[in-house]
Amino acid sequence: MTHFKMHLLKRTCVALLQTGSRLGAIALVFILFAKSAPALAHASLLETSPIQGAVLRTSPETIHLRFNESIAPLAFSFVQSDGTSLAPDSVEAQDREVRITPPHDLLNGTILMNYRIVSADGHPVSGVLVFSIGSPNRKIDSYAARDDARLTMLIWLMRWIFYCGLLGGLGGGFCHSWLSVVPQDPSTSRQLAKRLLEVGLVSSGMSIGLNGADALGLGILSLFQSPAWLTGWQLSSRFTFVFAGFAMLIGRLLTACPSHIVAKLWSRSGLFLCLAMGCYALTLSGHASTAQPQTVTRPALFLHLLGVALWIGALPVLYEQHRDANDHLQTGLSRFSNLALPIVGFALIAGLILSRVQLGEIASLLNTDYGRILCAKVGLVTILLALAAANRWLLVPRLKTQIPWAYLALRRSILGEILGAVLILALVGLWRFTLPARVVLEAQNEPAQMHIHSSQAMADVTISPGRQGRVKARLFFQTGDFTPLNPMSATLYASHPQTGIEAMEIPLEPTSQGAWESRIIVLPQAGDWHIRLDLLIDDFTKVILEDDIKIQN
Amino acid sequence: MTSPFIRRACAIVTLLTLTTSSALAHATLEVKQASPNSSYKAIMRIGHGCGESPTLKVRIRIPEGYINVKPMPKAGWTLETVRGPYAKTFGTEHAKLSEGVREVIWTGRLLDAHYDEFIMTGTLAGDLEAGSTLYFPTVQECETGFNRWIEIPAAGKPADDYKSPAPGLKIIAPNR
Numbered sequence: 001m002t003h004f005k006m007h008l009l010k011r012t013c014v015a016l017l018q019t020g021s022r023l024g025a026i027a028l029v030f031i032l033f034a035k036s037a038p039a040l041a042h043a044s045l046l047e048t049s050p051i052q053g054a055v056l057r058t059s060p061e062t063i064h065l066r067f068n069e070s071i072a073p074l075a076f077s078f079v080q081s082d083g084t085s086l087a088p089d090s091v092e093a094q095d096r097e098v099r100i101t102p103p104h105d106l107l108n109g110t111i112l113m114n115y116r117i118v119s120a121d122g123h124p125v126s127g128v129l130v131f132s133i134g135s136p137n138r139k140i141d142s143y144a145a146r147d148d149a150r151l152t153m154l155i156w157l158m159r160w161i162f163y164c165g166l167l168g169g170l171g172g173g174f175c176h177s178w179l180s181v182v183p184q185d186p187s188t189s190r191q192l193a194k195r196l197l198e199v200g201l202v203s204s205g206m207s208i209g210l211n212g213a214d215a216l217g218l219g220i221l222s223l224f225q226s227p228a229w230l231t232g233w234q235l236s237s238r239f240t241f242v243f244a245g246f247a248m249l250i251g252r253l254l255t256a257c258p259s260h261i262v263a264k265l266w267s268r269s270g271l272f273l274c275l276a277m278g279c280y281a282l283t284l285s286g287h288a289s290t291a292q293p294q295t296v297t298r299p300a301l302f303l304h305l306l307g308v309a310l311w312i313g314a315l316p317v318l319y320e321q322h323r324d325a326n327d328h329l330q331t332g333l334s335r336f337s338n339l340a341l342p343i344v345g346f347a348l349i350a351g352l353i354l355s356r357v358q359l360g361e362i363a364s365l366l367n368t369d370y371g372r373i374l375c376a377k378v379g380l381v382t383i384l385l386a387l388a389a390a391n392r393w394l395l396v397p398r399l400k401t402q403i404p405w406a407y408l409a410l411r412r413s414i415l416g417e418i419l420g421a422v423l424i425l426a427l428v429g430l431w432r433f434t435l436p437a438r439v440v441l442e443a444q445n446e447p448a449q450m451h452i453h454s455s456q457a458m459a460d461v462t463i464s465p466g467r468q469g470r471v472k473a474r475l476f477f478q479t480g481d482f483t484p485l486n487p488m489s490a491t492l493y494a495s496h497p498q499t500g501i502e503a504m505e506i507p508l509e510p511t512s513q514g515a516w517e518s519r520i521i522v523l524p525q526a527g528d529w530h531i532r533l534d535l536l537i538d539d540f541t542k543v544i545l546e547d548d549i550k551i552q553n
Numbered sequence: 554m555t556s557p558f559i560r561r562a563c564a565i566v567t568l569l570t571l572t573t574s575s576a577l578a579h580a581t582l583e584v585k586q587a588s589p590n591s592s593y594k595a596i597m598r599i600g601h602g603c604g605e606s607p608t609l610k611v612r613i614r615i616p617e618g619y620i621n622v623k624p625m626p627k628a629g630w631t632l633e634t635v636r637g638p639y640a641k642t643f644g645t646e647h648a649k650l651s652e653g654v655r656e657v658i659w660t661g662r663l664l665d666a667h668y669d670e671f672i673m674t675g676t677l678a679g680d681l682e683a684g685s686t687l688y689f690p691t692v693q694e695c696e697t698g699f700n701r702w703i704e705i706p707a708a709g710k711p712a713d714d715y716k717s718p719a720p721g722l723k724i725i726a727p728n729r
Binding site: 540 | 612614656690692701703704705707
């Protein structure tokens with residue numbers, strides 16, 4: 001940490017102690033998170049060498065994959081045309097690039113190279129690079145690695161339990177010690193917090209192995225073997241589970257403390273620290289932890305989680321306290337009521353900031369899985385807010401006037417809130433399996449690539465970004481027998497037969513690196529574009545190469 | 554809404570434009586078919602310049618199998634030939650030929666508003682297969698720009714699909 005930051009931190013702490021100002025507390029959170037983090041985003045593949053679909057004369061010496069962020073390699077395999085699978089000779093990763101040395105005895109024909117890497121946000125990314133040695137002998141249109149559905153279900157279930165344990169358990173434990181004025185033994189809300197912390201602890205342990213199995217692309221049975229767990233232990237998400245597990249363990253021990261009058265203050269502070277630590281743990285990995293700008297997203301995520309945990313945690317305590325028309329309960333209720341507005345407010349504002357960052361653009365709300373889950377979440381949150389508002393402004397004032405039905409209504413409404421919160425956490429667990437819309441948008445900026453092959457000439461075509469709109473084409477030419485080809489001139493014609501867009505003539509200029517490039521052109525439609533290349537080899541010889549390339553929306 | 558009449562009229566006009574343009578807008582051979590082992594007089598017709606720019610040079614690449622070529626000089630035009638070896642040796646009644654004219658170049662001036670023909674004679678080798686096509690890739694160099702009549706249609710595609718097809722000579726079985 002820099003001196004300047006230390007200074008700021010000191011000043012903020014003093015301000016916090018002197019005034020107890022809430023703004024000071026928020027400033028503290030932002031300063032703590034404001035570490036100089038490297039530029040991170042969800043990994044997407046930018047470039048490969050050889051390119052997707054390339055036809056090579058001999059087996060490539062090395063294969064390069066370049067991503068948009070630093071990644072760590074997990075698993076690679078080469079599936080040959082006879083169905084056999086070979087492991088690479090070596091895999092080296094440096095920053096954003098992976099260099100793979102394929103086995104030297106690859107068979108001629110089409111080869112599928114499966115790759116699985118883990119990106120900085122801890123999510124495994126897998127894909128396939130298709131290339132052919134000699135000549136292609138299989139037509140590969142799409143090939144996706146299969147995932148074990150049972151493993152996916154289990155990962156989601158564990159996520160759900162983990163969130164319930166972490167936010168509900170730690171939030172509930174703290175809120176119990178904070179809000180319950182009347183000692184009720186046995187206290188249901190305290191028991192609930194204890195159970196949630198226990199299952200949460202188990203789920204955080206399980207999640208390490210589950211993420212490892214998922215990262216390796218293994219099935220559910222691999223949980224009984226060590227590789228899944230060893231790999232899980234190497235993923236960045238382990239920090240989340242270890243920190244969160246530790247917070248839940250301490251929290252569980254503290255909830256077991258007797259509610260002795262002195263111990264109570266200690267356990268309350270301790271539980272709050274555990275809660276803060278648990279929320280911090282969740283900012284260490286995951287989509288939001290790697291979204292830019294990190295100085296905003298990580299503190300926002302932390303405040304969002306803290307607010308949510310306090311809100312969710314208070315619900316069982318309030319439910320329990322309103323068992324009957326009890327005069328004492330007013331104290332606990334008013335304690336919560338005073339802070340409820342800022343707590344829920346911060347959770348909401350932070351949540352909105354995160355949604356804005358993760359969505360990228362409003363249209364993603366409906367076009368992407370990520371956005372659809374967000375829509376469902378916002379819907380449930382709205383219901384929850386309506387219930388909370390009804391409690392706060394309709395039912396609670398009526399409690400004071402001793403209207404008997406108000407208690408029953410309040411309890412029912414709180415129960416509804418709890419149910420809604422549990423459902424929201426289930427939805428949030430689903431995000432594990434989606435890419436944030438901003439990443440989907442980035443992925444659309446990936447180039448479209450293809451290889452055109454004829455007996456006279458071959459062309460590697462890259463159109464970037466591979467989506468409709470302003471793009472640039474970059475091409476490499478080779479002769480039919482794999483020697484470099486330098487045509488006298490080259491022209492690209494792009495047409496879109498589906499919508500009747502006639503061939504646009506696009507002149508290509510040679511670059512110093514032996515490639516040919518177009519100026520910036522506009523492809524006004526998504527879908528299959530027909531590309532024709534006219535290569536003038538000498539005054540009297542023209543080679544024409546044609547194929548279709550897919551342009552994204 | 555366009556009336557059926559206008560639509561039909563448009564179609565007819567388009568069709569007329571297309572048919573006339575395929576005759577006028579390209580460099581074409583006047584005689585489009587011949588038999589192997591016969592003499593052939595190639596008459597290359599140049600119908601226009603490069604856009605409005607006058608033609609200064611006409612270059613014709615002699616296809617493999619069109620041997621013993623002699624171009625006809627033209628008044629006002631300088632004639633050059635490029636000689637080179639054939640891919641294989643052809644036997645004729647008189648001698649064995651292993652080399653000959655591979656490219657003919659006329660240099661002069663032809664306005665876009667005018668029309669001219671560029672002529673050579675030669676022999677079609679005996680081993681040319683009936684049904685095949687010999688292409689005479691032709692480059693028209695103008696004051697500004699080029700026209701390259703050099704596109705050789707892919708198998709199964711008509712020459713009309715191309716913007717600047719190479720003039721072609723269809724080889725047909727001899728009449729006996």
